[in-house]
Amino acid sequence: MFKITVKGIFTHRLRFALTALAVCLGVTLVAGTLVLSGSITRTFDAIVEQTAAGTDVQVRGAQLETTAVDGSKQREPLPLSLEKKIEAVDGVARVAPDMSGTAILVNKDGTATRNGGAPNLGFGYDPDDPTIRITSGRAPEKKGEVLVDESTLELAGLAVGDTTKALIQNDPQNVTITGVFTFGSSLAGATLVLLDEQTAEATWAPDGEVPSFTIGADDGVSQETLRDRIAQVVPAGTEVVTGDVVYQEQKDSFGTAIGFITTFLLVFALIAVFVGAFIIANTFSMLVAQRTRELALLRAVGASRGQVLRVVLGEAAILGLTGSVVGLGLGILLAAGLQAVVKQSGLEITGGLPVTVSTVVVSLLIGLVVTMLSAIFPALRASRVAPIAALRDDAQTPPGGVLRRGIIGLVLVLAGFATILPGSLGDKPQWALVGVGAALLLIGLLVAAPWLTRPVVRLIGIPYTALYGTVGRLARENALRNPRRTATTASALMIGLALMSSVGVFASSANASVSDIVDSELTADYVLSSGGFTMIPTTVADEVTTMQGVTSVATIRSAPVQLADGSVFAIAADPRAMTENVKLDVVAGSLDSIDAGDVVVSRTAADDRGWKVGDTLTAEVGTRKNQSLTVGGIIDDSQALNNPNMIVPLDLYAKTVPAAQQGDFLLYVKSDGTNTAALRSQLEDVVKPFLVVSVQDGDEFADAQAAQINSLLYLIYALLALSVLIAVLGIINTLALSVFERTREIGLLRAVGMSRRQLRRMISAESVSTAVFGAVLGMALGLVLGLVLQRALVSQGLETLSIPWLTLAIVLVSSALAGMVAAIIPAWRAVRLDVLKAITAD
Amino acid sequence: MGAEAIARAIDLEKVYGQGEAQVKALRGVSVDFGRGEMTAIMGPSGSGKSTLMHCMAALDRPTGGDVEIDGVPVRGLKDKALTQLRRDRLGFIFQSFNLVPTLTARENITLPVDIAGRKVDQEWFDRVVDTVGLRDRLSHRPTELSGGQQQRVACARALVSRPAIVFADEPTGNLDSRASAEILSFLQNSVKEFGQSIVIVTHDPVAAGYADRVLFLADGEIVDEMVDPTADKVLERMRGFDATGRRS
Numbered sequence A: 001m002f003k004i005t006v007k008g009i010f011t012h013r014l015r016f017a018l019t020a021l022a023v024c025l026g027v028t029l030v031a032g033t034l035v036l037s038g039s040i041t042r043t044f045d046a047i048v049e050q051t052a053a054g055t056d057v058q059v060r061g062a063q064l065e066t067t068a069v070d071g072s073k074q075r076e077p078l079p080l081s082l083e084k085k086i087e088a089v090d091g092v093a094r095v096a097p098d099m100s101g102t103a104i105l106v107n108k109d110g111t112a113t114r115n116g117g118a119p120n121l122g123f124g125y126d127p128d129d130p131t132i133r134i135t136s137g138r139a140p141e142k143k144g145e146v147l148v149d150e151s152t153l154e155l156a157g158l159a160v161g162d163t164t165k166a167l168i169q170n171d172p173q174n175v176t177i178t179g180v181f182t183f184g185s186s187l188a189g190a191t192l193v194l195l196d197e198q199t200a201e202a203t204w205a206p207d208g209e210v211p212s213f214t215i216g217a218d219d220g221v222s223q224e225t226l227r228d229r230i231a232q233v234v235p236a237g238t239e240v241v242t243g244d245v246v247y248q249e250q251k252d253s254f255g256t257a258i259g260f261i262t263t264f265l266l267v268f269a270l271i272a273v274f275v276g277a278f279i280i281a282n283t284f285s286m287l288v289a290q291r292t293r294e295l296a297l298l299r300a301v302g303a304s305r306g307q308v309l310r311v312v313l314g315e316a317a318i319l320g321l322t323g324s325v326v327g328l329g330l331g332i333l334l335a336a337g338l339q340a341v342v343k344q345s346g347l348e349i350t351g352g353l354p355v356t357v358s359t360v361v362v363s364l365l366i367g368l369v370v371t372m373l374s375a376i377f378p379a380l381r382a383s384r385v386a387p388i389a390a391l392r393d394d395a396q397t398p399p400g401g402v403l404r405r406g407i408i409g410l411v412l413v414l415a416g417f418a419t420i421l422p423g424s425l426g427d428k429p430q431w432a433l434v435g436v437g438a439a440l441l442l443i444g445l446l447v448a449a450p451w452l453t454r455p456v457v458r459l460i461g462i463p464y465t466a467l468y469g470t471v472g473r474l475a476r477e478n479a480l481r482n483p484r485r486t487a488t489t490a491s492a493l494m495i496g497l498a499l500m501s502s503v504g505v506f507a508s509s510a511n512a513s514v515s516d517i518v519d520s521e522l523t524a525d526y527v528l529s530s531g532g533f534t535m536i537p538t539t540v541a542d543e544v545t546t547m548q549g550v551t552s553v554a555t556i557r558s559a560p561v562q563l564a565d566g567s568v569f570a571i572a573a574d575p576r577a578m579t580e581n582v583k584l585d586v587v588a589g590s591l592d593s594i595d596a597g598d599v600v601v602s603r604t605a606a607d608d609r610g611w612k613v614g615d616t617l618t619a620e621v622g623t624r625k626n627q628s629l630t631v632g633g634i635i636d637d638s639q640a641l642n643n644p645n646m647i648v649p650l651d652l653y654a655k656t657v658p659a660a661q662q663g664d665f666l667l668y669v670k671s672d673g674t675n676t677a678a679l680r681s682q683l684e685d686v687v688k689p690f691l692v693v694s695v696q697d698g699d700e701f702a703d704a705q706a707a708q709i710n711s712l713l714y715l716i717y718a719l720l721a722l723s724v725l726i727a728v729l730g731i732i733n734t735l736a737l738s739v740f741e742r743t744r745e746i747g748l749l750r751a752v753g754m755s756r757r758q759l760r761r762m763i764s765a766e767s768v769s770t771a772v773f774g775a776v777l778g779m780a781l782g783l784v785l786g787l788v789l790q791r792a793l794v795s796q797g798l799e800t801l802s803i804p805w806l807t808l809a810i811v812l813v814s815s816a817l818a819g820m821v822a823a824i825i826p827a828w829r830a831v832r833l834d835v836l837k838a839i840t841a842d
Numbered sequence B: 001m002g003a004e005a006i007a008r009a010i011d012l013e014k015v016y017g018q019g020e021a022q023v024k025a026l027r028g029v030s031v032d033f034g035r036g037e038m039t040a041i042m043g044p045s046g047s048g049k050s051t052l053m054h055c056m057a058a059l060d061r062p063t064g065g066d067v068e069i070d071g072v073p074v075r076g077l078k079d080k081a082l083t084q085l086r087r088d089r090l091g092f093i094f095q096s097f098n099l100v101p102t103l104t105a106r107e108n109i110t111l112p113v114d115i116a117g118r119k120v121d122q123e124w125f126d127r128v129v130d131t132v133g134l135r136d137r138l139s140h141r142p143t144e145l146s147g148g149q150q151q152r153v154a155c156a157r158a159l160v161s162r163p164a165i166v167f168a169d170e171p172t173g174n175l176d177s178r179a180s181a182e183i184l185s186f187l188q189n190s191v192k193e194f195g196q197s198i199v200i201v202t203h204d205p206v207a208a209g210y211a212d213r214v215l216f217l218a219d220g221e222i223v224d225e226m227v228d229p230t231a232d233k234v235l236e237r238m239r240g241f242d243a244t245g246r247r248s
Helices: A002-011 A013-052 A082-087 A150-156 A197-204 A223-233 A243-290 A292-300 A305-344 A357-383 A403-425 A431-468 A470-481 A483-521 A538-545 A575-581 A603-609 A650-656 A676-690 A698-741 A743-751 A756-792 A805-832 A835-839 B049-056 B079-089 B105-115 B122-132 B147-160 B177-194 B231-243
Strands: A057-060 A063-067 A073-075 A092-097 A100-105 A120-124 A133-137 A145-149 A163-168 A171-182 A191-195 A212-217 A239-242 A526-530 A550-563 A566-572 A586-589 A599-602 A616-621 A624-635 A646-648 A666-671 A693-697 B005-016 B023-034 B038-042 B064-069 B090-093 B165-169 B197-201 B213-218 B221-227
Touching (some): A002 A305, A013 A243, A013 A357, A057 A243, A082 A092, A100 A191, A120 A197, A150 A191, A163 A191, A191 A197, A239 A243, A243 A292, A243 A305, A243 A483, A243 A698, A470 A483, A470 A756, A470 B105, A483 A698, A483 A805, A526 A698, A538 A550, A550 A646, A550 A650, A603 A624, A624 A650, A698 A756, A698 A805, A743 A756, A743 B079, B005 B049, B005 B197, B023 B064, B023 B221, B049 B064, B049 B165, B105 B122, B122 B147, B147 B165, B165 B177
Parallel strands (some): A145 A171, B090 B165
Antiparallel strands (some): A057 A212, A057 A239, A063 A073, A145 A191, A550 A616, A599 A646, B005 B023
């Protein structure tokens, strides 16, 4: 029987090739994601390993629950004086207080040297640090001298000996590049600038406090021994850990971040695989239908049902495996390609292309299992072919009614609405109900699709039957000939487009909501904000306050606040300045309570946690534990302030946040309105030395917020485009098979005078009907889901519903175009058919 | 050959395959098909009768010689011109699968006219439809029609565009004798009433008996012809061929 399986594949090699391509593309995405994440992991592992190389023991303050600006956990600071104590311990080779912060070099064009959102790091230079090797020039010796790593120098376009400007911990200064060093691993896009130890101390440990010390051991002293010895001399509550522990911790924290990215990408890869499953199922049902006579003949000459089943499943297995193996190979290429793309943006991934056993197994298994599962129903149908069918002339049994599927699908859709509406329309969205409802809607639509084919395709057919007459009518009837087949083909497209449109509605609503809210809440004329990991130095606010025409300046600082049950997003601001620049609706209590040392919380936070005015909370703020905060007021959520959960007094911030970490993340400026243009250029002059601080008016501020949403949106579109591509392959496949099935009919049409052009047009119109049918279903579902999502998120600030009609129109037109493109190959095959051979074919 | 020729084969040759496997299906056939006549082409299997018709009907390209339809030489025509020739000047009736399953009988009949983008001559359409007796079946799909009815639709389609000549390839091959008789008398009537020229390929002496003239083909050559045939006379002649062992 194996021979028959192999023969079957060779006889129908084109359609098997197309189907294998569908499997292949899905597996490509899965494998590409796995390989890429493997190589990113290795890149970061190398960085962590390199960083930890000189660390045998780390001494650090007790961990706090609050999160620092860079996303790591805050630690209780340790006094620098501890360095002497540790140095005295037997077996200690070197002790380096960890002094670090931000340092941005000005490149030769006068702008910031940075790679997208990658951090710009500054450290103190420790001559004994084994991870840093100076390759040219010398170490920095005094303020105004810096040592720069090779890739940073290259990015800046500068050379050793050059003098430039730098922004070191928000302090603009002139610096000379005294030397260049190599770190020993890729920095994944981060820039590194080293200062001499004294300058570093003055910059990053002005209070004489550091978060940790890095300790190197003498030869022959184990990490554990040294750890135990040091633990004897440091104050109680101080953590002493081995370098291995530090390495593992950092590895884990990168692992979590990379895991998130991997999961995100895998979701889209699996969507593509799911879409591919439809195409596989469709191809096998068509092949089984076309081969009914052949299969019946097998049965007639004595093959058992099981054997027929195995023939078809065997074909699926070979196809699945072939597609998966090729997909795996392409996946590795895809990962390499993505690495190259990412490298353009400065993030160098040096982890190679690790193909692990698990990557291979997972990729092949997904491809194989999905193919087999998709083929199982067609295979069962094949095994049920009666031997007598071999003798019947009309081997292709016409498909049964679709009414039953329509009814079941409709019931599922109704159940979906019944679940999703209460889940989304209540005061608080119930995501479990929304999820189940969305799944029911999708499944219901998939089930009902064959029943919907007739009415919808008829409607879609109106323009081209009007345009092309009989040729158009023939195309429409061909699309309707087998509603199940058309529906399955269209469904593959529907899934990708449903997701695209719902994400589109969501993003468009988010954009509209942000700009609406910013428009209505923001009374300031200008907003100063900084990008990435840096903050606006506090001195900027002082300078702006004294400018002519400025009536009010509100400084908004990000305050690390941690409650017993998790962290909250808190800002520190002056209530008066804040209300002069932003409209705030006070729900209870008062804003002025901030002046008295109380905190104000947002309505959402208050609702979630049951806070009332007068409640007292215990929290960690910055580096200080057990701060008691009294709720003095509740305000409506404010998008203009970036939706903080809590506003704390500025003096609490000053008291709890280390000086090196202080700064504004937003600065609102209100003018008297006399000469705003002049004010703007003045503001721009002030922030210019700070490189990454921008000046925006209200509209620009809203646009910038929208741009963040849009870049994510485009990423999702690009990822979904791949499943749409697979769906288009499905259309090609179905059409090619249909053309093959209708060889005689095409011969007849050609014999009675249909021109090649008309034939091409007929096949193209059929293809367009299928594609547009899929698009219409997908967009309908996507609109419903987008609408539900927006309703559910009203309380989270997604107040304005905006339907991106233009995008939807583009999607619809693109689908029609995709249908035309899909028709090219099948139509080419059809017009090349020899009329006489076609009409006399079996 | 009293009437002027509507179609003409001049020294027609057709060779299939190459080298050892070469088969000469037509070995220099020259023949005129009369205008307003029904000509039957007969011969045993492999005699080249279908090949002759396919070449005459511009469905197949001869290896040598020329074909003229209504004074137009077919040789050298590109696909577009061939398509137009088939659409506007020729009618076809095949043994089976004559109809597009997604179209109704009416749509199938008017298909060549519709494809050409012309208006259906309603009077002519009515006359053809009434002659084949399909008036009450026009809105049916092929699957709802009997084999005989399907062939009658095919006949009507072949006539509705007023072609110069109709080619019928074993039109009764799949039909019982009663349905066959209906089709054949309809074709005969269309010659008498409308002056339609028809070429019919058949291996059935009864079918050939309806023709005005019968050409006998064997081994790719015309070996005989008979004017005003009857089924018996044709049968007699066929027996003669079999006896002399003409089949290879």
